[in-house]
Amino acid sequence: MSVRHDARPRIALTACILHEDPDRRLFKGKALQFSEQKMAHAVWRGGGLPIQLLDLREREALEQAIAASDGLLLQGGADVAPSSYGEEPLRPEWSGDAVRDRHELAAVEVALALGKPILGVCRGIQLLNVALGGSLYQDIQTQVADSLVHRDWHQYEGIEHGVRLERDSWISAVFEGEQFTDPETGGPGLLTNTIHHQALKQVADTLEVSARAPDGIVEAVEDIRGDRWVAGVQWHPEWLDGSEVGGPHRSPGNPVFERFIDACRERASGK
Template sequence: MPDSTPLLIGISARIYYPAAPVLDIGGVFTKTLHYLEQSVAHWVMSRHVLAVMIPAVDADSIVKRKDISLRRYADMLDGLVLQGGNDIAPETYGETPIDPRWHGDRVRDRYEMQLVEAFIDAGKPVLGICRGHQLINVAFGGTLYQDIPTQLPQAITHLDTSLYDRRLHAVNIVQGTHLARLYSGTTQAAINSIHHQAVKDLGRDLVVEALAVPDGLVEAIRWRGPSYVFGMQWHPEFMALETLDEEQLDGKPILADFLDAVRRRKVQATAAPKLAVA
């Protein structure tokens, strides 16, 4: 009889840091906030899943790093989703910011890098969305373009604040990859684009599975290692909220594939022989 217990999927927290003028108005926005974007949570929860936000811990927290191990989350949860958000700090991949505006979020970088390491060590699947895709690349030793228009002026527009998630462009799905098998018969599709940074140098043991058209920027990556680690530059959760036309890439196969991997890992762990107690 199949297990009817919902999967427990951890989702990394986005972090809001208060700054003027909100500091002058009082209220909750004068505090540092860890939050979960509703569209990500609902996208994941649409498949018999319970979503659990994993808050970050830093030097200024009431709880200190020595008091809690992120590996306990990896032990207790079935999989991990890295949601979008602030830039990754250039220092995280060995560079300095070209522009102060691109200083990124070192607190979140360190916390998510440790989360990825913990879930990989536990053999639990990891899925990265937008920033999460970039974080996976950096976690495996890769680097990023800090700002596409500055460093690649010949690239297409990947961020249009007036259109936001309705800014679309085409991607080529690399044939022979796992992603190509999920979308059998599809070689090109449209995805949303809400980023000004992108994968530059590919991380160790990662394979590219989708490329932007026509500039060739990396749009999807997957780890060649023994557990499931996949990152995509687009936001499938936004496309799930509207009726897709024939050209837009439906995110349901990606979510189903990730959760199938989570279930397989859970079944394998449950079926593993237990050591006899003397």
């Protein structure tokens, strides 16, 4: 489906899921599917129209919904299940959400087949890597020596670190003129939030690493060539809107969504 030149591209947001919980006071025993509010706002600010991609457990529904959209956005949320990349969980609490994985893996497959641009955010970059044949660290602190603290429940989005950008990458181009110079490398960099304990381990063969944290953790990937536009970031740019904890001293998030939605608009119009 193509959009009118003056219409906003329709961006399918994969749903975050709260599974059936008999002890939850609201919608007791019912499964909930939802979007985080700032993600929806970020898509709108970037020029798109956010559309919720619900998991109806029907392949036909998934195919029709993505065909009627101009791009796919994989939201953050629960851990990716180790079983989705052929591993057993190192701890029970790292078992992840295999139900959501199945839905999103299928969504990536459909979007790629239809030539729709894809953006993955936090969990989304991890799911994207798994969908394309890569694997994950189940827990950075456990599996990566001398790593930074990438998640602290009590500080949550208050934690930040620099991100080193690869020259000539999509993310470097997105932030041209808004970067700071990395003091260690002298190259381009960003200052972002960090709210994740999993990370890319074996990067999928088709993906190129376009940014890393100072400890080497992958922070952005891309596959932007020919008929494919696929990218992901490990931080949460939707929360970097000027109202975040500590004030707007970090690199802004809007450029990430603007570039993604521009790609969706270009593909929809046949450019």
